[in-house]
Each structure stands twice: as structure tokens, then as C-alpha cells.
Amino acid sequence: MFKSRTISIPIDRPYAEVYEFLAEPRNFPSWASNLGADFAHVGGTEWSTTTRTGRVILRFASRNDFGVLDHAVYAEGTKPIITPMRLIANGDGAEILFTLLQRPGMTDAEFESEAEWVRSDFDALRSLLETATPNEVVFHDEK
Amino acid sequence: MFASEVIKVPIERPYADVYEFLADPLNFNRWAATPGSEMQALDGGDWLVDIPAGQQMVIRFAPRNNFGVLDYQIFTPGETSGPITPVRLIANGDGCELLLLWKQRPDVPPGRFRSDVEWIESDLHRLKTLLEGG
Numbered sequence: 001m002f003k004s005r006t007i008s009i010p011i012d013r014p015y016a017e018v019y020e021f022l023a024e025p026r027n028f029p030s031w032a033s034n035l036g037a038d039f040a041h042v043g044g045t046e047w048s049t050t051t052r053t054g055r056v057i058l059r060f061a062s063r064n065d066f067g068v069l070d071h072a073v074y075a076e077g078t079k080p081i082i083t084p085m086r087l088i089a090n091g092d093g094a095e096i097l098f099t100l101l102q103r104p105g106m107t108d109a110e111f112e113s114e115a116e117w118v119r120s121d122f123d124a125l126r127s128l129l130e131t132a133t134p135n136e137v138v139f140h141d142e143k
Numbered sequence: 144m145f146a147s148e149v150i151k152v153p154i155e156r157p158y159a160d161v162y163e164f165l166a167d168p169l170n171f172n173r174w175a176a177t178p179g180s181e182m183q184a185l186d187g188g189d190w191l192v193d194i195p196a197g198q199q200m201v202i203r204f205a206p207r208n209n210f211g212v213l214d215y216q217i218f219t220p221g222e223t224s225g226p227i228t229p230v231r232l233i234a235n236g237d238g239c240e241l242l243l244l245w246k247q248r249p250d251v252p253p254g255r256f257r258s259d260v261e262w263i264e265s266d267l268h269r270l271k272t273l274l275e276g277g
Binding site: 002004006008010061070090091095 | 144145147149151153155205208210212214223227229231233234235236237238242244246
């Protein structure tokens with residue numbers, strides 16, 4: 001088992017709205033900093049982008065009633081790394097639980113730095129969703 | 144929104160084994176509720192259980208799923224539903240971790256919230272000991 005850290009991010013916006021926003025991969029570049037400018041749909045739930053380590057595929061969880069928003073990342077021919085994430089209703093708002101695992105080969109310093117990146121991405125997401133009026137946030141509903 | 148606390152326990156057993164154990168409602172009284180108490184099946188997949196306060200409550204578990212979601216809701220007999228407690232099992236290497244988000248509901252004072260968190264932590268540790276020792 002690996003060292004893990006679960007980060008919880010409260011978002012003062014109704015659960016259904018936050019879920020719609022997060023379930024649409026097209027919205028990711030508006031808050032996730034590690035995506036390349038070439039972030040593009042491959043097919044199904046898979047998207048591709050170029051990171052500092054090369055081209056990777058991101059596979060997002062399909063829509064579900066549990067608020068599960070996991071994603072898996074893998075390069076051609078490698079085993080997907082799954083990151084668990086879930087949105088939970090909390091009163092009239094919502095809360096994200098994101099768990100970061102220290103994978104083999106990741107140093108303590110890299111783990112801490114990754115945790116800081118995640119924290120700052122979620123701060124960006126939170127301020128985007130809490131300050132935007134509904135019209136400013138683009139919701140791509142799957143019809 | 145309410146204050147909340149993430150309660151998390153690592154379990155040194157394969158994810159699939161732990162999910163199977165937790166997804167079976169009949170195992171619930173081996174680590175939670177009043178250990179060893181009876182569980183009585185009700186219509187619609189609900190269960191009647193004894194809780195430590197000496198009452199009987201209805202418990203409803205999330206349907207089986209591929210996400211490791213193990214949410215439950217507890218309510219008094221006669222009610223149709225209750226607040227949902229979010230619980231999820233996630234894989235971690237050759238083991239797994241159980242995550243539960245406990246929310247401080249309206250009218251629950253901070254002291255009671257803290258003691259509820261401690262109760263849950265001790266239940267989760269009982270579960271860990273049971274599964275890792277078995």
C-alpha cells in the first residue's frame with residue numbers, strides 16, 4: 001500500500017450544478033493546470049493531452065448517480081493510474097473528496113509538490129464556481 | 144453547508160475482498176451497529192438493526208456498483224428515508240482504503256459531532272482488525 005492523502009474541498013454551489021460542470025471533460029482546462037493546450041477528445045470517455053512527460057490519455061468515469069468523478073491517466077502501453085475523486089452533497093453546497101497516492105518511484109518531495117498543485121487547482125475551481133453566475137459557467141450537458 | 148470530517152482507514156486486504164464483505168448487509172453487525180445484534184430483512188432491501196443506544200433503526204445500503212460506493216442511510220421505522228452517509232472503498236496498491244464523510248447536521252452541537260466522529264473511527268478500526276486478522 002502507498003502513502004495517501006485525501007483532500008476535501010467544500011464548494012458553495014448546489015451539488016447538481018457542480019456535478020454537471022465536473023462531469024464534462026471540456027471544462028477541465030478552465031481549472032486544471034497540468035493539461036496541455038492540445039487537450040482533445042479521442043472518443044468515448046477518453047481524451048488526450050501532452051504533459052511534460054509526453055502524450056497521455058485521460059479516461060474519465062462515465063456519468064453516474066454517485067458523484068464519482070475518477071479519472072485514469074496512461075501513456076501508450078502503460079498501466080492506467082486511477083485517481084479517485086467524488087462529489088458529495090453537503091447541505092445546499094457540495095464537497096469534493098480527492099485522494100492522492102504516492103506511487104512507486106515518487107519521492108516524498110514530488111508527492112508534496114503534487115499535493116500542492118492539486119490544492120491550487122481546486123482553489124481555482126472553487127473560486128470559478130463560487131464567483132461565476134450560472135450564465136458565465138459553461139455547462140456542457142450530455143443530451 | 145455543514146462542517147464535515149473525512150474519516151479514513153487503510154485496510155491491508157485486497158480491494159475486491161473488502162468490497163464483497165462490505166457490500167453484504169449481513170456483515171454490517173460484525174463491525175458496526177451493536178456487534179452481534181440481529182439484523183432483520185425488511186421489504187425493499189432495507190434492514191432493521193439494533194443500534195448502541197438500544198433503539199431499532201432501519202438501514203438502507205447503496206445498491207452494488209463498480210465504484211466501491213457503500214453509502215448508507217439510517218432512519219427510524221415508519222420513515223421513508225434518512226440522511227445519506229457517503230462511504231467509499233478505494234484501491235490502494237494491494238490493499239484498500241475506506242473513506243467516510245461525516246457531516247455535522249443542523250442541531251448537532253460540536254461536542255456531539257466530535258464524539259460521533261470518535262464512534263465511527265472506532266467502528267472502522269474494528270472493521271480493519273476483523274478483516275486484517277481474518
